[in-house]
Amino acid sequence: MGGRLSLAEPLQGGDRRALAKAITLIESTRADHREQADALLTALMPATGGALRLGISGVPGVGKSTFIEALGVFLLERGHRVAVLTIDPSSSVSGGAILGDKTRMEKLSMDTRAFIRPSPSGGTLGGVAEKTREALLLCEAAGFDVVIVETVGVGQSETAVAGMTDLYLLLQLPNAGDDLQAIKKGVMELADLVVINKADLDQAAAMRAQAQITSALRLLPTHAHATQRVMKVSALKSDGIEPVWAALTALRTEREASGAWGARRREQSLAWMWERIQSGLKQAFMAHPGVHAQLDITTAAVREGRTPASTAARQLLAAFQAGSVA
Amino acid sequence: MGGRLSLAEPLQGGDRRALAKAITLIESTRADHREQADALLTALMPATGGALRLGISGVPGVGKSTFIEALGVFLLERGHRVAVLTIDPSSSVSGGAILGDKTRMEKLSMDTRAFIRPSPSGGTLGGVAEKTREALLLCEAAGFDVVIVETVGVGQSETAVAGMTDLYLLLQLPNAGDDLQAIKKGVMELADLVVINKADLDQAAAMRAQAQITSALRLLPTHAHATQRVMKVSALKSDGIEPVWAALTALRTEREASGAWGARRREQSLAWMWERIQSGLKQAFMAHPGVHAQLDITTAAVREGRTPASTAARQLLAAFQAGSVA
Numbered sequence: 001m002g003g004r005l006s007l008a009e010p011l012q013g014g015d016r017r018a019l020a021k022a023i024t025l026i027e028s029t030r031a032d033h034r035e036q037a038d039a040l041l042t043a044l045m046p047a048t049g050g051a052l053r054l055g056i057s058g059v060p061g062v063g064k065s066t067f068i069e070a071l072g073v074f075l076l077e078r079g080h081r082v083a084v085l086t087i088d089p090s091s092s093v094s095g096g097a098i099l100g101d102k103t104r105m106e107k108l109s110m111d112t113r114a115f116i117r118p119s120p121s122g123g124t125l126g127g128v129a130e131k132t133r134e135a136l137l138l139c140e141a142a143g144f145d146v147v148i149v150e151t152v153g154v155g156q157s158e159t160a161v162a163g164m165t166d167l168y169l170l171l172q173l174p175n176a177g178d179d180l181q182a183i184k185k186g187v188m189e190l191a192d193l194v195v196i197n198k199a200d201l202d203q204a205a206a207m208r209a210q211a212q213i214t215s216a217l218r219l220l221p222t223h224a225h226a227t228q229r230v231m232k233v234s235a236l237k238s239d240g241i242e243p244v245w246a247a248l249t250a251l252r253t254e255r256e257a258s259g260a261w262g263a264r265r266r267e268q269s270l271a272w273m274w275e276r277i278q279s280g281l282k283q284a285f286m287a288h289p290g291v292h293a294q295l296d297i298t299t300a301a302v303r304e305g306r307t308p309a310s311t312a313a314r315q316l317l318a319a320f321q322a323g324s325v326a
Numbered sequence: 327m328g329g330r331l332s333l334a335e336p337l338q339g340g341d342r343r344a345l346a347k348a349i350t351l352i353e354s355t356r357a358d359h360r361e362q363a364d365a366l367l368t369a370l371m372p373a374t375g376g377a378l379r380l381g382i383s384g385v386p387g388v389g390k391s392t393f394i395e396a397l398g399v400f401l402l403e404r405g406h407r408v409a410v411l412t413i414d415p416s417s418s419v420s421g422g423a424i425l426g427d428k429t430r431m432e433k434l435s436m437d438t439r440a441f442i443r444p445s446p447s448g449g450t451l452g453g454v455a456e457k458t459r460e461a462l463l464l465c466e467a468a469g470f471d472v473v474i475v476e477t478v479g480v481g482q483s484e485t486a487v488a489g490m491t492d493l494y495l496l497l498q499l500p501n502a503g504d505d506l507q508a509i510k511k512g513v514m515e516l517a518d519l520v521v522i523n524k525a526d527l528d529q530a531a532a533m534r535a536q537a538q539i540t541s542a543l544r545l546l547p548t549h550a551h552a553t554q555r556v557m558k559v560s561a562l563k564s565d566g567i568e569p570v571w572a573a574l575t576a577l578r579t580e581r582e583a584s585g586a587w588g589a590r591r592r593e594q595s596l597a598w599m600w601e602r603i604q605s606g607l608k609q610a611f612m613a614h615p616g617v618h619a620q621l622d623i624t625t626a627a628v629r630e631g632r633t634p635a636s637t638a639a640r641q642l643l644a645a646f647q648a649g650s651v652a
Contacts, residue, residue: 045634269628270635276636278608280640282604299596302595305375306371308463310460313606314606317607
């Protein structure tokens with residue numbers, strides 16, 4: 001057990017500096033830090049699970065920051081404590097990103113009842129998502145009862161966000177026709193709520209967008225989320241925020257009553273565990289000297305159609321299992 | 327090298343019995359058979375790749391067999407040799423399935439220029455798909471220049487079929503509104519061509535379906551397949567088959583010219599190899615005594631929120647790497 005367990009108490013007391021330090025600890029790649037982080041997380045597990053975990057995404061320019069700021073301030077005024085985490089595998093320098101987040105969510109960042117943390121820098125989406133999942137647990141342990149996980153609309157990251165949150169909200173621009181084209185495969189299906197932002201700029205366009213997206217959703221197969229809705233807001237004027245929150249709260253009540261809320265969390269935890277196992281297995285495989293020695297040649301043979309893919313897989317697996325695991 | 331390499335010559339000569347035996351060999355789970363199968367496949371690889379690989383799916387009742395029979399007979403009349411493979415992970419008894427296939431595609435099954443093989447019985451979708459992929463290569467080595475891989479519409483299997491074919495055709499019923507609901511997530515996006523069957527039964531409904539599906543496709547994000555089309559046929563009357571074949575051939579010409587045809591095949595082969603590696607790694611992981619001993623307890627702890635998923639994954643991976651690979 002590492003000395004960082006001393007973070008547990010102030011963190012659970014709601015100390016934002018302790019929370020920030022704990023997140024830095026889980027983001028560290030040092031082996032001893034990782035051990036301390038695991039111990040800290042395990043110690044805090046009983047204190048987690050209390051927040052509404054809300055995923056938000058949308059293409060650049062849709063007004064994500066303005067929307068999150070409006071929703072966040074609305075929630076603070078009603079006595080909630082709000083944390084905002086970001087997933088962006090493309091972010092490389094965390095210093096710059098922090099500055100960016102503080103600038104773009106000015107009121108939230110200055111409020112002591114809120115906590116804003118930018119995307120962990122660098123790494124694969126899987127790695128960034130893992131750190132964000134762990135940060136989410138830490139935020140819950142620190143007493144934040146609404147944790148927003150936002151991501152920029154780049155396809156895979158939306159799936160990661162929907163996979164770690166209770167409700168997933170997709171922001172859209174009023175020019176739906178064009179904008180729908182910009183949504184990557186399957187993202188629309190993930191949405192529990194589609195919110196058209198900047199509805200004040202062109203009311204007619206926003207109405208059309210609402211109708212178009214509603215009918216698109218009806219054509220899509222939505223087995224998992226039969227309750228998809230489309231709403232309009234103007235985040236800049238804080239207009240329409242209350243109905244959005246009411247809709248989210250209604251979904252929560254409905255799903256808690258049906259048991260779907262807890263079931264989704266259990267599935268997410270197990271899926272997360274298996275995803276990390278798969279990723280760890282692939283890492284061990286790639287690092288194995290026997291595999292390493294023949295991977296390039298085998299891959300080329302498969303690409304050129306000289307070796308059947310299944311045969312190649314068996315050969316590489318045999319190489320992996322012949323030696324000890326690296 | 328196994329004695330079954332003697333199958334290679336008659337198989338390449340187009341002998342359907344040798345082909346059937348070779349497929350039985352690759353379907354066997356015996357280790358010595360597997361070795362012989364790998365040797366046979368590797369020997370035949372230079373003779374593979376020559377067919378148009380066509381995936382076909384649709385919900386039960388859409389008229390898949392009638393459509394494949396009509397298309398198959400059309401192709402035989404034009405000098406093609408047609409093989410039909412089926413993927414159905416739910417099929418348990420292959421004897422029954424063979425009889426079923428022969429009955430439902432009467433003309434094709436009696437023609438010596440055609441070859442029909444039912445789904446490998448039992449197993450996971452991954453296992454069934456692997457055997458079908460290998461059977462497809464064997465059919466190509468036996469000189470079949472159109473290989474149809476069909477599957478019943480059950481979600482995951484469509485993705486498997488689209489992942490092993492050059493072109494993927496989705497059959498639809500004229501009552502599009504209802505039917506679209508029956509399509510699982512993402513299947514519509516996979517389709518290169520959507521064909522509305524039984525168009526003669528209700529021409530007006532078929533027209534509506536065509537318009538509805540066309541606009542649904544336009545709303546869907548279709549980066550990979552910008553050339554999606556919707557056509558109408560009556561397979562029972564062999565009506566509209568020629569335009570469908572012309573559309574498929576046009577897509578092939580276009581993609582061969584752009585290089586997309588070969589690129590898709592190379593991607594499919596590599597994806598297949600990695601899928602088998604992932605699957606093999608998971609098998610080794612599950613069979614490892616150290617993992618086996620603690621998996622249930624750890625899974626329960628994650629499900630109940632006592633252990634963070636990432637910590638659990640690290641513990642299990644440590645157990646796997648501590649001992650030798652089973």
